[in-house]
Amino acid sequence: MAMAAAISAFALLLFLWPASVIFFSYFLTPRRIRITMAKQGVTGPKPRFLLGNLPDVAALVSTATAGDMDAGDHNIVGRLLPHYVLWSKIYGKRFVFWYGSEPRLCLTDTDLIKEFLSAKGVHLSGKSWLQRQGTKHFIGQGLLMANGDQWLHQRHVVAPAFMGEKLKSHMGYMIECTKKTMETLRTAAEIAGKNGLVEIGEHLTRLAGDIIFRTEFDTSYEKGRQIFHHLTRLQSLTAQSSRHLWIPGSRFIPSKFRREIKSLKEEVEKLLMEIIESRREGVEIGRSSSYGKGLLGLLLAETTKKETSSYSLQKVMDECKTFFFAGHETSALLLTWTVMLLATNPAWQEKARAEVASVCSGEPPAADHLPKLNLLQMIINESLRLYPPATLLPRMAFEDTKLGDLFVPRGLSIWIPVLAIHHDEEIWGEDAHRFNPARFAARSFAANRHFLPFAAGPRNCVGQAYAMAEAKIVLAMLLANFRFAISESYRHAPVNVLTLRPKYGVPVHLTPVTASS
Secondary structure (H helix, E strand, C coil): CHHHHHHHHHHHHHHHCCHHHHHHHHHHHHHHHHHHHHHCCCCCCCCECCCECHHHHHHHHHHHCCCCECCCCCCCHHHHCHHHHHHHHHHCCCEEEEECCEEEEECCCHHHHHHHCCCCHHHHEECCHHHHHHCCCCCCCCHHHCCHHHHHHHHHHHHHHHCHHHHHHHHHHHHHHHHHHHHHHHHHHHHHCCCCEEEHHHHHHHHHHHHHHHHHHCCCHHHHHHHHHHHHHHHHHHHHHCCCCCCCCHHHCCCHHHHHHHHHHHHHHHHHHHHHHHHHHHHHCCCCCCCCCCHHHHHHHHHCCCCCCCCCHHHHHHHHHHHHHHHHHHHHHHHHHHHHHHHCCHHHHHHHHHHHHHHHCCCCCCCCCHHHCHHHHHHHHHHHHHCCCCCCEEEEECCCEEECCEEECCCCEEEECHHHHHCCHHHHCCCCCCCCHHHHHCCHHHHCCCCCECECHHHCCCCHHHHHHHHHHHHHHHHHHEEEEECCCCCECEEEECEEEECCCCEEEEEECCCCC
16 A cells, blocks of 8 residues: 555656656665765665655554553653664664655764754754655744754844843743633632642643743733644644655645645634734834834834845744744643653652742742752753653754764755653663653753753754743742642553653642641
């Protein structure tokens, strides 16, 4: 069946694309890369015609994720990256596998990763054509998918929204939104009765959405939830499409799958345009003197510039979708996984609660409190190590590159398995799969690039400081208000849907913290 589909796809490719493009893209370039890597002793699983190793990856992941895990088992590499586990045993930690016709080099050497992600990689590497094509309806050409000079320009525009005084000015919104969530959780626990059972993930997802919508888009979660709902569905469809062959011209083939993607994209952009037009109208009629202080305000101000590099409205929407996703989904997952870990490790939970009480003295955390919450920072880091929202970090070499003793030819994608590196016993010790925040008491791991939850180098996550401030505020206030224990009904089943999430949520028993307790 897979071979028949590949032959049909190839026939379509022949019809739609010039022969020279097909020859270079599907035969000459892959052959050149395969020979170059083989000469260096880097091989891998044999690819199938056009499909590469996609069917193998899909089958391995399907088998590995069929069941649940023990609640205390954090060794999730074999579940989420079974192809890495299998092929690294056979071919070594450097191997090449094929995503359709695109060759991908698995790289786990932390020194080479540090070199590759350094400043020289800004123009020499970036997101591949296949990656950009696969996410064009989801986040379009926002910052995550931009390359070269365009990426530099977009980074320059959006960075001020997530750091310095702008970040400090957002803390009031973060605290206000979190207070409302604490009230909602208290009510939910009362309704649940004696056991106080609450699915914490849905509340933290709503909270993360409310925070990003208020701080960066000057709108409430109620207005933004439709956008988030459609983006979540688009995320799922994008993840599904990434497991299948994609070829140029396939978009012309009608299907229910593609119609749904197109419909969702149009609906998201319609909702975004309503917010954008409302903001622009306010300036035009004099109701407001600026487009706002958050990310959307910065982007709209950029559209008024006359330079050729200024933003179009389509790019504004792509950037909004990118940060709706990145600023909402990843923050919610960081909070949810951290609560799960604290709920299953009550001793660490009590230590964190004592630190929050000592530093904050019963008040919501202020800006000068955050650097003093050292234990909470260690806990957050350990959560990001065990359950990084992004399990993979992909880049493509746009020019021939030398990395240590390795020659990387142009057109080869570098596949950095962040999850595997974070669980590597050679780096983290025999307890690599155990929750142990104390390992972050020394900061040498992050300095040596062993720790990659926000990537590294110039293309690291622009919202890192924002995400860490948000996580500390929310967790500090949660610890001050509740004790939480994992429910007996919790099913430990991490899955990867572009991001690493708990398949069945995280139900916990909430008990309000009182002055006497």
